[in-house]
Amino acid sequence: MSKYMTFESQSFANGDLLLEALSEIGFTSVAQGRDLPLDGWDKRNARTADIIIRRRDVKNHHLLADIGFQRTSSGYVAVIDDMDLDHRLGKDFIVRLQNHYHEAAARKMAKKLGGTLIKERIGKTIKIRVKF
Amino acid sequence: MAEIEFSIDTQTGNCETKINGIQGPNCEQTARMLKQVLGTPTTDRKTPEFHARQTPKRLVGANE
Numbered sequence: 126m127s128k129y130m131t132f133e134s135q136s137f138a139n140g141d142l143l144l145e146a147l148s149e150i151g152f153t154s155v156a157q158g159r160d161l162p163l164d165g166w167d168k169r170n171a172r173t174a175d176i177i178i179r180r181r182d183v184k185n186h187h188l189l190a191d192i193g194f195q196r197t198s199s200g201y202v203a204v205i206d207d208m209d210l211d212h213r214l215g216k217d218f219i220v221r222l223q224n225h226y227h228e229a230a231a232r233k234m235a236k237k238l239g240g241t242l243i244k245e246r247i248g249k250t251i252k253i254r255v256k257f
Numbered sequence: 258m259a260e261i262e263f264s265i266d267t268q269t270g271n272c273e274t275k276i277n278g279i280q281g282p283n284c285e286q287t288a289r290m291l292k293q294v295l296g297t298p299t300t301d302r303k304t305p306e307f308h309a310r311q312t313p314k315r316l317v318g319a320n321e
Contacts (some may be wrong), residue, residue, distance in 0.1 A: 223270030
């Protein structure tokens with residue numbers, strides 16, 4: 126081994142990979158822009174985001190507010206109503222999204238490097254080897 | 258053959274990466290590509306292999 130890194134942040138560095146991960150967990154209808162207002166938030170606590178899943182587009186989830194991802198210097202950070210997270214999306218929503226994001230990142234690296242990808246699941250860990 | 262190993266902890270969402278079989282600047286280049294897609298790492302450690310220098314091959318002449 127020549128280098129070892131760990132990534133524990135709950136922000137998402139790459140917008141395209143975030144969209145891919147969202148699509149994989151069923152959120153395919155996404156609005157993109159800059160500082161778009163999020164619907165459903167109290168006017169006293171109005172929030173904006175750059176990638177938005179409109180609650181009207183995912184009616185089956187019965188969300189109280191839009192799901193947003195605000196671009197920051199460290200990547201896209203989720204802006205989600207606490208009640209939606211606790212009762213509708215599930216408390217593990219961000220973790221599930223991270224898992225899909227990291228898999229998408231591995232696929233992107235394999236493509237960039239012209240390599241092959243081997244994926245296996247060992248207990249609670251997904252191991253992906255990109256050989257190039 | 259060079260390899261990047263991703264270990265994704267599905268319980269926490271954390272991801273560990275190991276770059277194997279590449280030394281020096283090429284390893285740094287691959288690490289930079291990883292940081293572009295995964296962001297800033299919380300741990301970033303070079304291993305002894307990173308610093309390993311290729312041993313020059315000894316030329317053996319006919320009169321040795």
